[in-house]
Amino acid sequence: MRVMGVDPGLTRCGLSLIESGRGREVTALDIDVVRTPADMELSRRLLLIANAAEYWMDTHKPTAVAIERVFSQQNVRTAMGTAQAGGVIALAAARRDIPVTFHTPSQVKSAVTGNGAADKNQVTAMVTRILGLQTKPTPADAADALALAICHCWRAPMMERMAQAEAAAAEQKKRYEARLAQVRKEAKAR
Template sequence: MRVLGVDPGLTRCGIGIVDGGAGQAPRMVAAGVVRTPADADIALRLLQVAEEVEALMDRYRPDTVAVERVFSQHNVRTVMGTAQAAGVVALAAARRTIPVAWHTPSEVKAAVSGNGDADKAQVATMITRLLRLSAPPKPVDATDALALALCHLWRSPLQNKLAEQTRLARGIRMVAR
């Protein structure tokens, strides 16, 4: 399975692509950052994020896109930009019929480090180890995107099994009525 992880942002949108599956060690395919100038018009910045993410989707053909769920911050402007960037990424995936999964920061940290309150340095250390890299990817937004991709890679089989069991349970209840 190939997962495109996205750490959304307008100034720096982290991108990380990971391959893996049952019985396979995860492997980094690509990592980087889409950058837009802070002084540019917001519509043009969103367009740039969309175009670069779409090009990556077309080039690497991910099976799923994992996006960090926007959480509340004190800086409303930052939250809005992050949410808008996440929205254009989700739209780009939907246009390609690629499923989108949303993960919270604490969920991602717990998945890769075992600690939902891990700091950026702990996450970077674990990503470096888990993907057998010689150094943490730079900037940190790329590392965070790889963590999102790994989180989804590992959590999706369990989530799929739970969803299937829920569907089966509902079907059984419907028959029993």
């Protein structure tokens, strides 16, 4: 699986590409941070982010995109910008039929460090260790984008098995209800 991890943001948007191997083996393929000036018009900033994400998708051909879900932030304006940046990237992926999954910060932290309340330093240290990098990825947006991709590589198989189990359970319930309706109909006919 080749996953594009995205730490969305208007000022700095982290992009990463990870490839998963056997088990929990992951390899970093590329990393970047898209920067837009705070004094630029919002629509232009979103266009720059979308263009960079589209270039990445067309160049790297990810099989999945993992984006950090805006969970809760004190500053509503920052949360809106983060959500908008994530939205234009999700749209770019949808136009290319690339599945998109949103992961909460605590899911990412938990997957990478084992602690859903880990701080940025802990996440960066574990990303560096997991990927066997010589130096810590900077800025934090780059490390966060890598963490998102790692999280997705490790969670996706479990999420797929859960979806299959839910689908099988729903199908079994449907057959059971159909059989029950048939038994009731036969009982009424007697």
